[in-house]
Amino acid sequence: MTLTKSMVLASAVALSPAVLAGGTHGHGHGSSIGEPGVASEASRTITVELYDNYYEPEQIEVSAGETVRFVLENKGNLVHEFNIGTPSMHEAHQEEMMMMVEHGVIQGGKLNHHMMEMDMGNGHSMKHDDPNSVLIEPGKSGEIVWTFSNESNIEFACNVPGHYQAGMYGDVTFK
Amino acid sequence: MRKRLLTGLFSLFVPALVFAGEYNLTVDRVTIDTGDFIKEGIGYNGKSPGPVLRFKEGENVKINVTNNLDEMTSIHWHGLILPFQQDGVPGISFPGIKAGETFTYEFSVVQAGTYWFHSHSGFQEPDGAFGSIIIEPKGREPFRYDREYVIQLTDKHPHTGDRIMRNLKMMPDYYNREQQTVGEFFSDAKTNGLMNTLKDRMAWGDMRMMKADVEDVQGFTGMINGKGPEQNWTGLFEPGERIRLRFINSSAMTYFDVRIPGLNMTVVQADGNNVQPVNVDEFRIGVAETYDVIVRPRDAQAYTIFAESMGRSGYARATLAPKEGMEAAVPTMRKPARLTMADMGGMHGMDHGDMDHGSMNHGAMDEMDHSGMSGMDHGSMAAMDHSTHGSMGADKEKPDDPFYAKGSGIMPEAANGGKFLSYADLKAQKPLYEEREPTREIELRLTGNMERYTWSINGVKYADADPIRLQYGERVRFKFVNETMMTHPMHLHGMWSILDVGAGQWNPVKHTVSVQPGTTVFMETEVDAPGQWAFHCHLSYHAAAGMFRKVVVEGAPQASQVSAELVTNEGGGA
Known part of the structure; x- marks a missing residue:
């Protein structure tokens, strides 16, 4: 969710502690949640199915430092997100997602791609292009390759308004 | 065609998957202690509210209801889809349950979720005759x-x-x-001027209604x-x-x-x-x-x-x-x-005297028509989003709830200034029916005369009214026009009410639809349940005063009626 290309670059420095470091809000590790990985270095592929409004599986186990390729299949009737982050990161992202719904970017079962590209003024657009997250329409698939760090307070979650609260998140546990 | 297929499938699988439960309810005189007062009332199994009945989707239930009162009783399973003979409305579904007798309800549970049950006889329900129903779904829930x-x-x-x-x-x-007091009159007069306050009070007097209604x-x-x-x-x-x-x-x-x-x-x-x-x-x-x-x-x-x-x-x-x-x-x-006057928006045809020249009444009506239902009706969700929200980053001005008359005195607002649920927010998680054009529209004006405490539909109370006749297989669009100053929760038995919130196929499916004063609300019903059903305002004293209709569903294929009964009977035997 952001921001035009230039804004992404400009804000990358400012955002990176918030986006990639899970530890900013108190639980003290100060470590990052990890970083985008390269598919060729992935130790394995985990397929997560997205339903209305839950994941299957709801728990995945990884090792610190492991690179995992996630294949994400939306088997539901609604747009869903797969986002890797800490609970507080998800909470912050939910406000942005609310805006996407209010502006018609996410319409139940549809993503309004045209709206996502639209200039919202002040250099903002409503692209959803953070590397730790992907939005997927019903029937479609997405992919994230992620290298986990040793930050262990991590959930994968759907931050479409109401979905997280309804229980659409899963735990990442560390071996 | 689809119906027959489904029925066929159902009868194939039912014998294998049947889960049958038997439940017993007694209808009793009970004591109710509110902490403020103690009164005699009516309850189930010795208590009001009665028990929580837990069913499973797909279960065939058998419920023995024993009437320990010295008067007739009945139980209606509110929101449950079932054969009309099991719906529990005396005079429409069945004769009722006589004092001292046991009646056995038998039906298949074809849905999941939170529902309730209550007496449909006299004022037993306000006297305490109700309980709750929880139906566990077959599959996992979306939360x-x-x-x-x-x-x-x-x-x-x-x-x-x-x-x-x-x-x-x-x-x-x-x-x-x-009721407004003399003191309130003088303080209003001070704020709004004596003539305006007088006119306001006289207008309300003309309508046989009070602002505090x-x-x-x-x-x-x-x-x-x-x-x-x-x-x-x-x-x-x-x-x-x-x-x-x-x-x-x-x-x-x-x-x-x-x-x-x-x-x-x-x-x-x-x-x-x-x-x-x-x-x-x-x-x-x-x-x-x-x-x-x-x-x-x-x-x-x-x-x-x-x-x-x-x-x-x-x-x-x-x-x-x-x-x-x-x-x-x-x-x-x-x-x-x-x-407010906006809540009277629907009360046309009344002699408003001086109010005829006032802009408020007509203004409210016109604005309602645009900002409310007709706009939503044709507008897409995207269009609504644009009309109700400012640009990104701008301060959000709380949009009015389109299900209330503009300027309504009962427009809800969250105590903490946050989000208050509107009907417009309700979207089906998974559409129950395919979307299609309604085959016809039926207008139901919700009417009443507060002075005589008569409540009616299209100006005719239940005792004087012909039933509403629907044809099996049609999709009817009901247009509720609330011409009274009160909110009416309209409840159609036996078939779902698809509330038009402007979301097309995602319109939510309900059993009770509130119609606010001065507004018009649309709902659609897939007429898929043969028999005769009750359709009424769920405010107990409004229903009793006549805001009530019998709905008759005609023209059901014989097969579907018979098989429905068969399924019920099989369930009883299982």
Whole structure:
């Protein structure tokens, strides 16, 4: 969710502690949640199915430092997100997602791609292009390759308004 | 065609998968203690509210109801889809259950969610004859929770239902304690000028209504699960748990505005049907409606469930707490709501005298037509989004709820300034029916004369009315035009009410649809249930006064009727 290309670059420095470091809000590790990985270095592929409004599986186990390729299949009737982050990161992202719904970017079962590209003024657009997250329409698939760090307070979650609260998140546990 | 296929499939699988449960209910005289007063009432299995009945989707249930009263009784399974003979409305579904007799209901449970049951005889329901139903779905639910509670609301009145009806007939403002006072007249005169205040009062007098008619039966104690505010029903939780609260409004007459200070609520079900989750701070629950919400208290503290009546004449209160005996602050009620001229928007055809020249009345009507339903009707969701929200980053101005007349005195607002649930937020989680054009439209004007306490549909009360005849297989669009100053929760038995919120195929499916004063609301019904059904305002005294119709579904293929009965009988034998 952001921001035009230039804004992404400009804000990358400012955002990176918030986006990639899970530890900013108190639980003290100060470590990052990890970083985008390269598919060729992935130790394995985990397929997560997205339903209305839950994941299957709801728990995945990884090792610190492991690179995992996630294949994400939306088997539901609604747009869903797969986002890797800490609970507080998800909470912050939910406000942005609310805006996407209010502006018609996410319409139940549809993503309004045209709206996502639209200039919202002040250099903002409503692209959803953070590397730790992907939005997927019903029937479609997405992919994230992620290298986990040793930050262990991590959930994968759907931050479409109401979905997280309804229980659409899963735990990442560390071996 | 599809119907036959389904029926065929059903009969193939039913014998293999049948789960049959037998339940026993007794209808008893009971004592009800609200904390404010103790009264005689009616309950089930010795208590009011009666038990929580837990069914499973696909189960064939057999419910033995024994009438221990010295009068006729009945039980209606509110919101359940079943053969009409099992629907429990005396004179429409069956003759009723005589004193001392046992009647056995038998039907297949074809749905899941939160529902309730109540007597459909006389005023037994306001006297306490209700309980709740939880139906576990076959598959997994589209949300998760660690524990659940039924939160069954009611408006317990010290008088019996019969006595309330007699008093209302004699003096319609008998229970209206919020009447405007001489003092209020002078303070209004000071603010608005003497002539304006006089005109305002005279206009209201002409309409045989008072601004304070938000609630026509006041003087009740709000109760949750049989406990008054002082008795404080308490549900326990462990911090961090997700709790599903199944709110059911079993009130005779009262709408409640529900909030839990300190907790966000995520609405996941309305009238037993899953909706796309909506995060809210507060919601209004109409009489007979249900809403399921999920809350997640993270702190080891108590939280108050506070439900104040729409007219602010009473409240119900309960507590969620980590330990029994803990409690949180109980908010004070907000100022009583006053109806405005906008709420009279639908009252055309009345002699308003001077008001005919006033801009308010007509303005309200016109604006309603545009900003309300007709705009939504044709507008897409995207169009609505653009019209109601500013540009990105701009301060959000709270859009008016399109289901209320513009400028309505009862327009809901969240106590904390946050999000108040609107019908416009309700979108089906998974559409139950394919979307299609309605085959015809039926206009139902909700009408009444407050002076004589008559309530009616299209100006005709039940006793004088012909049934509404529907053809099996059609999709009817009902147009409710509320020409009264009160909110009417319209409940169609036996078939779903697809509420038009402008979301097309995602329109939510309900069993009870509130129609606010001065508004027009549309709902569509797939006529898929043969037989005869009740269709009425669920305010007990409005239904009894005549805002009620019988609906007859004609032309069902013989096969579907027979097989429906067969399934029921098989269930009984299993």
